[in-house]
Amino acid sequence: KAGVTQTPRYLIKTRGQQVTLSCSPISGHRSVSWYQQTPGQGLQFLFEYFSETQRNKGNFPGRFSGRQFSNSRSEMNVSTLELGDSALYLCASSLGTEHYGYTFGSGTRLTVV
Amino acid sequence: SQQGEEDPQALSIQEGENATMNCSYKTSINNLQWYRQNSGRGLVHLILIRSNEREKHSGRLRVTLDTSKKSSSLLITASRAADTASYFCATATGRRALTFGSGTRLQVQP
Numbered sequence: 531k532a533g534v535t536q537t538p539r540y541l542i543k544t545r546g547q548q549v550t551l552s553c554s555p556i557s558g559h560r561s562v563s564w565y566q567q568t569p570g571q572g573l574q575f576l577f578e579y580f581s582e583t584q585r586n587k588g589n590f591p592g593r594f595s596g597r598q599f600s601n602s603r604s605e606m607n608v609s610t611l612e613l614g615d616s617a618l619y620l621c622a623s624s625l626g627t628e629h630y631g632y633t634f635g636s637g638t639r640l641t642v643v
Numbered sequence: 644s645q646q647g648e649e650d651p652q653a654l655s656i657q658e659g660e661n662a663t664m665n666c667s668y669k670t671s672i673n674n675l676q677w678y679r680q681n682s683g684r685g686l687v688h689l690i691l692i693r694s695n696e697r698e699k700h701s702g703r704l705r706v707t708l709d710t711s712k713k714s715s716s717l718l719i720t721a722s723r724a725a726d727t728a729s730y731f732c733a734t735a736t737g738r739r740a741l742t743f744g745s746g747t748r749l750q751v752q753p
Contacts, residue, residue, distance in 0.1 A: 534685070563740055573731065573743040586740045620685055628673050628735055631688035639683070 532556065534623050536635035543642050548609040551638045555602050555623030561585070562604040563632065564596060567618040576619075579604055580626050608640075616642045647675075647732045647744030655750040662719040664747040666732030667712075675708055675715050676733045676741065686731065689717075724753045 535554040543549050555562050563586075564576040575588035579598035596606040602623075608615055618639050622632035647668045656662055666675070674693045678686040692699045692708045692715070699706045705718040719726055729748050733741040 536685075565743075572745045575740045575742065578740045585738065588740070618683065622686075622741075628738070629691065629693060631676050631691050632678075632686070632741060633688065634678075634685035636685045637683075 534621060534633050534635035536619075536621050536638050538638060539636065540639045541641070543611050543640065545611055545613060545642055547611050548607065549611060549640060550605055550607045551619055551621075551640075553604045553606075553621030553623075553635060555604070555621075556633055559623035559625055559633070560602055561624045561626030562598055562602065563622045563624070564604070564606050565620045565622065566590075567620055567637075568616075573620070576606065611642045613642050616640060647734055647742065649730070649732060649744045649747040651747060652745070653748045653750070655752065656722060657752050658722060658724055660722055662722050662726070662749055662751070664717045664730050664732075664749070666715045666717070666744055668715075668732075668734050668744075669713065670734075670736060672710075672734045672736050674735045675706075676735065677704075677706060677715075677717050678731045678733060678743075680729045680731065680746070682728075689730075719749075722749075722751045724751050727751045 561580045563578040566574045578586040582598045593609045598604045618637045620637045622634045650665045676691045677689045680686045703720045708715045729746045731746045733743045
């Protein structure tokens with residue numbers, strides 16, 4: 531079956547702009563989680579959506595937002611980009627219950643200049 | 644914040660040797676998972692061990708869990724150059740999202 535698809539793979543944006551990243555989970559998976567990965571901070575949890583509802587949220591400013599559609603596809607948006615937002619953004623899907631692992635996409639590499 | 648901390652941060656071994664990575668965490672967990680990440684790519688799920696399990700095997704991987712010490716170890720036997728990657732432990736607590744450790748970078752020399 532198809533894996534987790536993230537688009538785009540690479541993105542270059544200018545400070546102050548906004549960006550939208552997309553994630554299509556594995557068919558049948560209702561949970562989508564987003565993580566930010568940087569060399570200095572490692573893997574930081576952004577938010578998790580389950581059946582179109584935000585179930586968990588990490589400690590990121592309100593500039594970071596997300597949503598999930600009825601087909602489980604998810605988007606995350608970052609407004610007013612800052613240089614520090616440059617990172618690999620990873621999306622993971624799962625069945626949403628506690629004893630299943632996550633399947634990750636290949637990520638979107640965002641560079642803010 | 645990160646729940647798990649891996650040790651060592653970096654490990655370099657020769658092909659054929661065993662590699663052991665350790666993970667410590669702070670709070671009670673439902674399960675602990677190990678993932679592998681090749682440079683700049685997404686993470687790949689390796690193995691999940693529940694809090695009531697002590698040891699689990701999958702191919703060349705062996706994971707142990709000691710809930711009294713809040714620690715886990717991942718052993719890769721007979722390592723190969725293709726095992727070169729970063730390895731992360733992640734803890735699951737209740738309905739909260741997975742929390743990842745800082746990772747161990749493994750280099751397997753051919």
